Structures are given as structure tokens and as C-alpha cells.
Amino acid sequence: MKHIIGVNPEPPGQQVKTVLVDGEGAGQRLDNFLMRCLKGVPKTHIYRIIRSGEVRINKGRVRADTRVAAGDLVRLPPVRVAQRDVPLPGPASTLGRGRVAVPVQSFPVLFEDDYFLAIDKPAGVAVHGGSGVAFGVIEQLRMARPGAVFLELVHRLDRETSGVLLVAKRRSALKHLQDQFRQRETGKTYLAVVVGHWPTNKKVLDKPLHKYLVPMADGPQGGERRVKVVAKDHPDGMPSLSLVKLRATNVPTAGGLAQAFSLLEVTIKTGRTHQIRVHLASEGMPIAGDDKYGNFDTNKALARATGPGSLARMFLHAWRFECQHPASGERMEIRSELPPDLLGFLRVALPGACV
Known part of the structure; x- marks a missing residue:
């Protein structure tokens, strides 16, 4: 306190x-x-x-x-607190370019005890404020729980990624869980649909990654963050390991578009920025709907499709999280089911896939 x-x-x-x-x-x-x-x-x-x-x-x-x-x-020092009725509109409202501002009450809680909670983060919501976002998940949780002494993000998810997100309620729990991340004792498995036929023998992606900024048109300062695969001897390359399991592949007609898709289970052993997105794209099979590393013509066609075969965002979902409980040491598994938009697309694009 x-x-x-x-x-x-x-x-x-x-x-x-x-x-x-x-x-x-x-x-x-x-x-x-x-x-x-x-x-x-x-x-x-x-x-x-x-x-x-x-x-x-x-x-x-x-x-x-x-x-x-x-x-x-x-x-x-003296500070002015932002008005809460501006950044917290109703669940159906948007903040431009598909960004959704979701009130904290609509974050489903997958697990909670005295040490941490796991929420089911929707796509389009940043995990924290900054870069033009006044209120992310953690700020909304703190406002919704004014009596909470401690609330801190254990890890992060990209804004457009949905699924399991952990928040610590005690400093001891935060340290214990983050130590598990550093020692690679957690299990973070995502579901992703990529554009193309993923080979069954492609199971390990261990390409180093490097973060850089895309120069802005009006000057050298700033720019948008990007990540790329670099050679193993690159001085700034960060070791990155993703394990891939093919769940299903097909050549459907999704919303009138004849295209090969594959459903993958991706377990990451390192937590680099955009790791899964860049690793999969480096194999020539980017995630469907990925606006940074994806196939832009395919993305546009999927977004314009009608019915369940349409896809308006990236198909990447934090599906399963495994860890040891920070107090009891018990091994835990927390799952988040696919949200309706991804599930609807999957049933059209890969009708034989089971999740």
C-alpha cells in the first residue's frame, strides 16, 4: 500500500x-x-x-x-486525470482503423486467485497505454479495481493478437512468473492460420531476429517498428525459437478466393517482438490478415469477402498458457477458445480442422 x-x-x-x-x-x-x-x-x-x-x-x-x-x-507534481468517458466507450464502438475500445467489464476472466489473474484479451486492444492509446488493458483493470494494491502485466500480446494474458496481483507473483519466462519454463502456444501449404516436416524455426525502425517519409527521426530475420552471426541478432505443429491444411474457396491455408500450433520458447509473425513470414507463408508482414493482396481479398469466409484481422490467437503456480508450484494450464470471428473463418477456410 x-x-x-x-x-x-x-x-x-x-x-x-x-x-x-x-x-x-x-x-x-x-x-x-x-x-x-x-x-x-x-x-x-x-x-x-x-x-x-x-x-x-x-x-x-x-x-x-x-x-x-x-x-x-x-x-x-500536479497532474490532470483524463476523463474516463472518453476512452471507455461501449463494446461496439471503435477508435478508427479497426481499433476497439473495450470496457474492462467485457474482459472475460479465465482464472483468478490472490496471486494473479488471466484474462481473455480481445483483438484490437493494446495491453498498455502509449503511442496514441490512452488506456490499454492494464490501465482499465486498475481503474475498474481501485482497491487493488498491485496489478502488473506479466507479459505482453500484440494489439491485434487475442487470447490469454496474465496480470500479477502481487510483486512476488510477478517475479516468480517472469523468472519462469526467462528460464523457458512456461508454455505459450498460439493458433495461427498461414497463407500456403505448411510442410509437415517443418517443425523448428530458430532464426535470429533483429528490431529496426522503418524511416518516416518526412524525416529520419522516429519510424514504425519492424522485425526481420538476420544471419546467425549478425551482431544484433537475438536468438529466437518457435516450435510448429501442423494441425490442418487445405485449398478452400474462402469468400470466393481460391487460396491454400494451413492451421498451425506454434509454441514459442523465446518471447521476441513479433516473433511468430516474422518466423512464419520468413518461410514464405505469412499469417492471414497480418498487416505488417503478410500477403497484402490476400489480406485485402479476405477483408472484402462476405460472410464467415471474411477475415478482417490477423489470425493469431494466444490459445494455451502453461506455468507453475507462483505460490503452490502446481503445474497449470489455461486456455482461451477461438473468438467467433476466427472460428467462423476457420470453418470456411479449413472445414476439416478441429480446435
Whole structure:
């Protein structure tokens, strides 16, 4: 529990506050600690007040990656909290380009106890705020559970990926689960439909990956993040391992488009950015609907199709997650069933597939 121990006599909403860090908050990065203290404040603003020196620890300037310790005094400047009725419209509303803003009540809970919860994340929702998104999954959970002392993402999913997402409710659980990730003791299995016939003997993809930025047209600064396969001796290549199992393949007519598709089970042993998407695309068989690494003509045709054979987003779903419970050590398996849009497409594109 954080304790506010000092407030300057200023108008409501314009106070400078001093927060005492307790044992539960100890060890957190400063940016993550502030996201808990300043619920409803956009992530971009939190980084701005850190960079400007308005946030201080024990009266000293600090960086976003500074770790807070028990007993630290954190100075919080006056901030304005965003209005909740703007970023939280109804479940059917959109925020442009297919981005859906879903209220937290509609996140189905697959598992929950005193240590962590697993939610069924819908496609189109970012896991956290930033890059033009005011409220992601974690911000919405914190607003919906104002009494929660601790809520932190254990891992991440791409915005367009649906499925199992873990959130820790205790710092000890977060550390234990993330240690399992680092030691490759978890099992993260996704369902993906790729464009093409996947060979049954192609089971291991161990190509190193490298992140880079696509230059923007109006200047060298910034750009959109991309990932590519690089040679094994590339100095910036990150070892990446994906295990692939072919579930079904066919040559259907999906929404009037004659195209080969394959349903794959992909288990990742490393958690690199866009790992599955880039590994599959590097084999010449990108994920159907992938707008970054996919077959754009096929994607366009699928999006324009009518009925269940249409596909308006990437067919990548975090289907199964396996881990040891952070307290009991019991081996657990959590599953998320395919959402209706992906299931409808699968029944047309691969009618013999069973999920």
C-alpha cells in the first residue's frame, strides 16, 4: 500500500504530493510505480514529468528506469486525470482503423486467485497505454479495481493478437512468473492460420531476429517498428525459437478466393517482438490478415469477402498458457477458445480442422 504523507495547501487537483514507498512497491521501475499512483494519467505524460525533473525521489532527479526502494519519498507534481468517458466507450464502438475500445467489464476472466489473474484479451486492444492509446488493458483493470494494491502485466500480446494474458496481483507473483519466462519454463502456444501449404516436416524455426525502425517519409527521426530475420552471426541478432505443429491444411474457396491455408500450433520458447509473425513470414507463408508482414493482396481479398469466409484481422490467437503456480508450484494450464470471428473463418477456410 502506498501512503501519501505530505500535501501542499493548493487547490484540489493541483497539489504536489509526497508518496512513501512501502514493501509492496519496492523494486518497481519508477515509471511502473507512477502508473499505479497516477491512475488515469496517460503514459506519455508520466514520462514527460519524469524527464522534466518534476518527479523526484528523496529530492533528487531520477530516470524512468530507476528502481524505487522501501522508504523512498517520491514527489508527485500536479497532474490532470483524463476523463474516463472518453476512452471507455461501449463494446461496439471503435477508435478508427479497426481499433476497439473495450470496457474492462467485457474482459472475460479465465482464472483468478490472490496471486494473479488471466484474462481473455480481445483483438484490437493494446495491453498498455502509449503511442496514441490512452488506456490499454492494464490501465482499465486498475481503474475498474481501485482497491487493488498491485496489478502488473506479466507479459505482453500484440494489439491485434487475442487470447490469454496474465496480470500479477502481487510483486512476488510477478517475479516468480517472469523468472519462469526467462528460464523457458512456461508454455505459450498460439493458433495461427498461414497463407500456403505448411510442410509437415517443418517443425523448428530458430532464426535470429533483429528490431529496426522503418524511416518516416518526412524525416529520419522516429519510424514504425519492424522485425526481420538476420544471419546467425549478425551482431544484433537475438536468438529466437518457435516450435510448429501442423494441425490442418487445405485449398478452400474462402469468400470466393481460391487460396491454400494451413492451421498451425506454434509454441514459442523465446518471447521476441513479433516473433511468430516474422518466423512464419520468413518461410514464405505469412499469417492471414497480418498487416505488417503478410500477403497484402490476400489480406485485402479476405477483408472484402462476405460472410464467415471474411477475415478482417490477423489470425493469431494466444490459445494455451502453461506455468507453475507462483505460490503452490502446481503445474497449470489455461486456455482461451477461438473468438467467433476466427472460428467462423476457420470453418470456411479449413472445414476439416478441429480446435
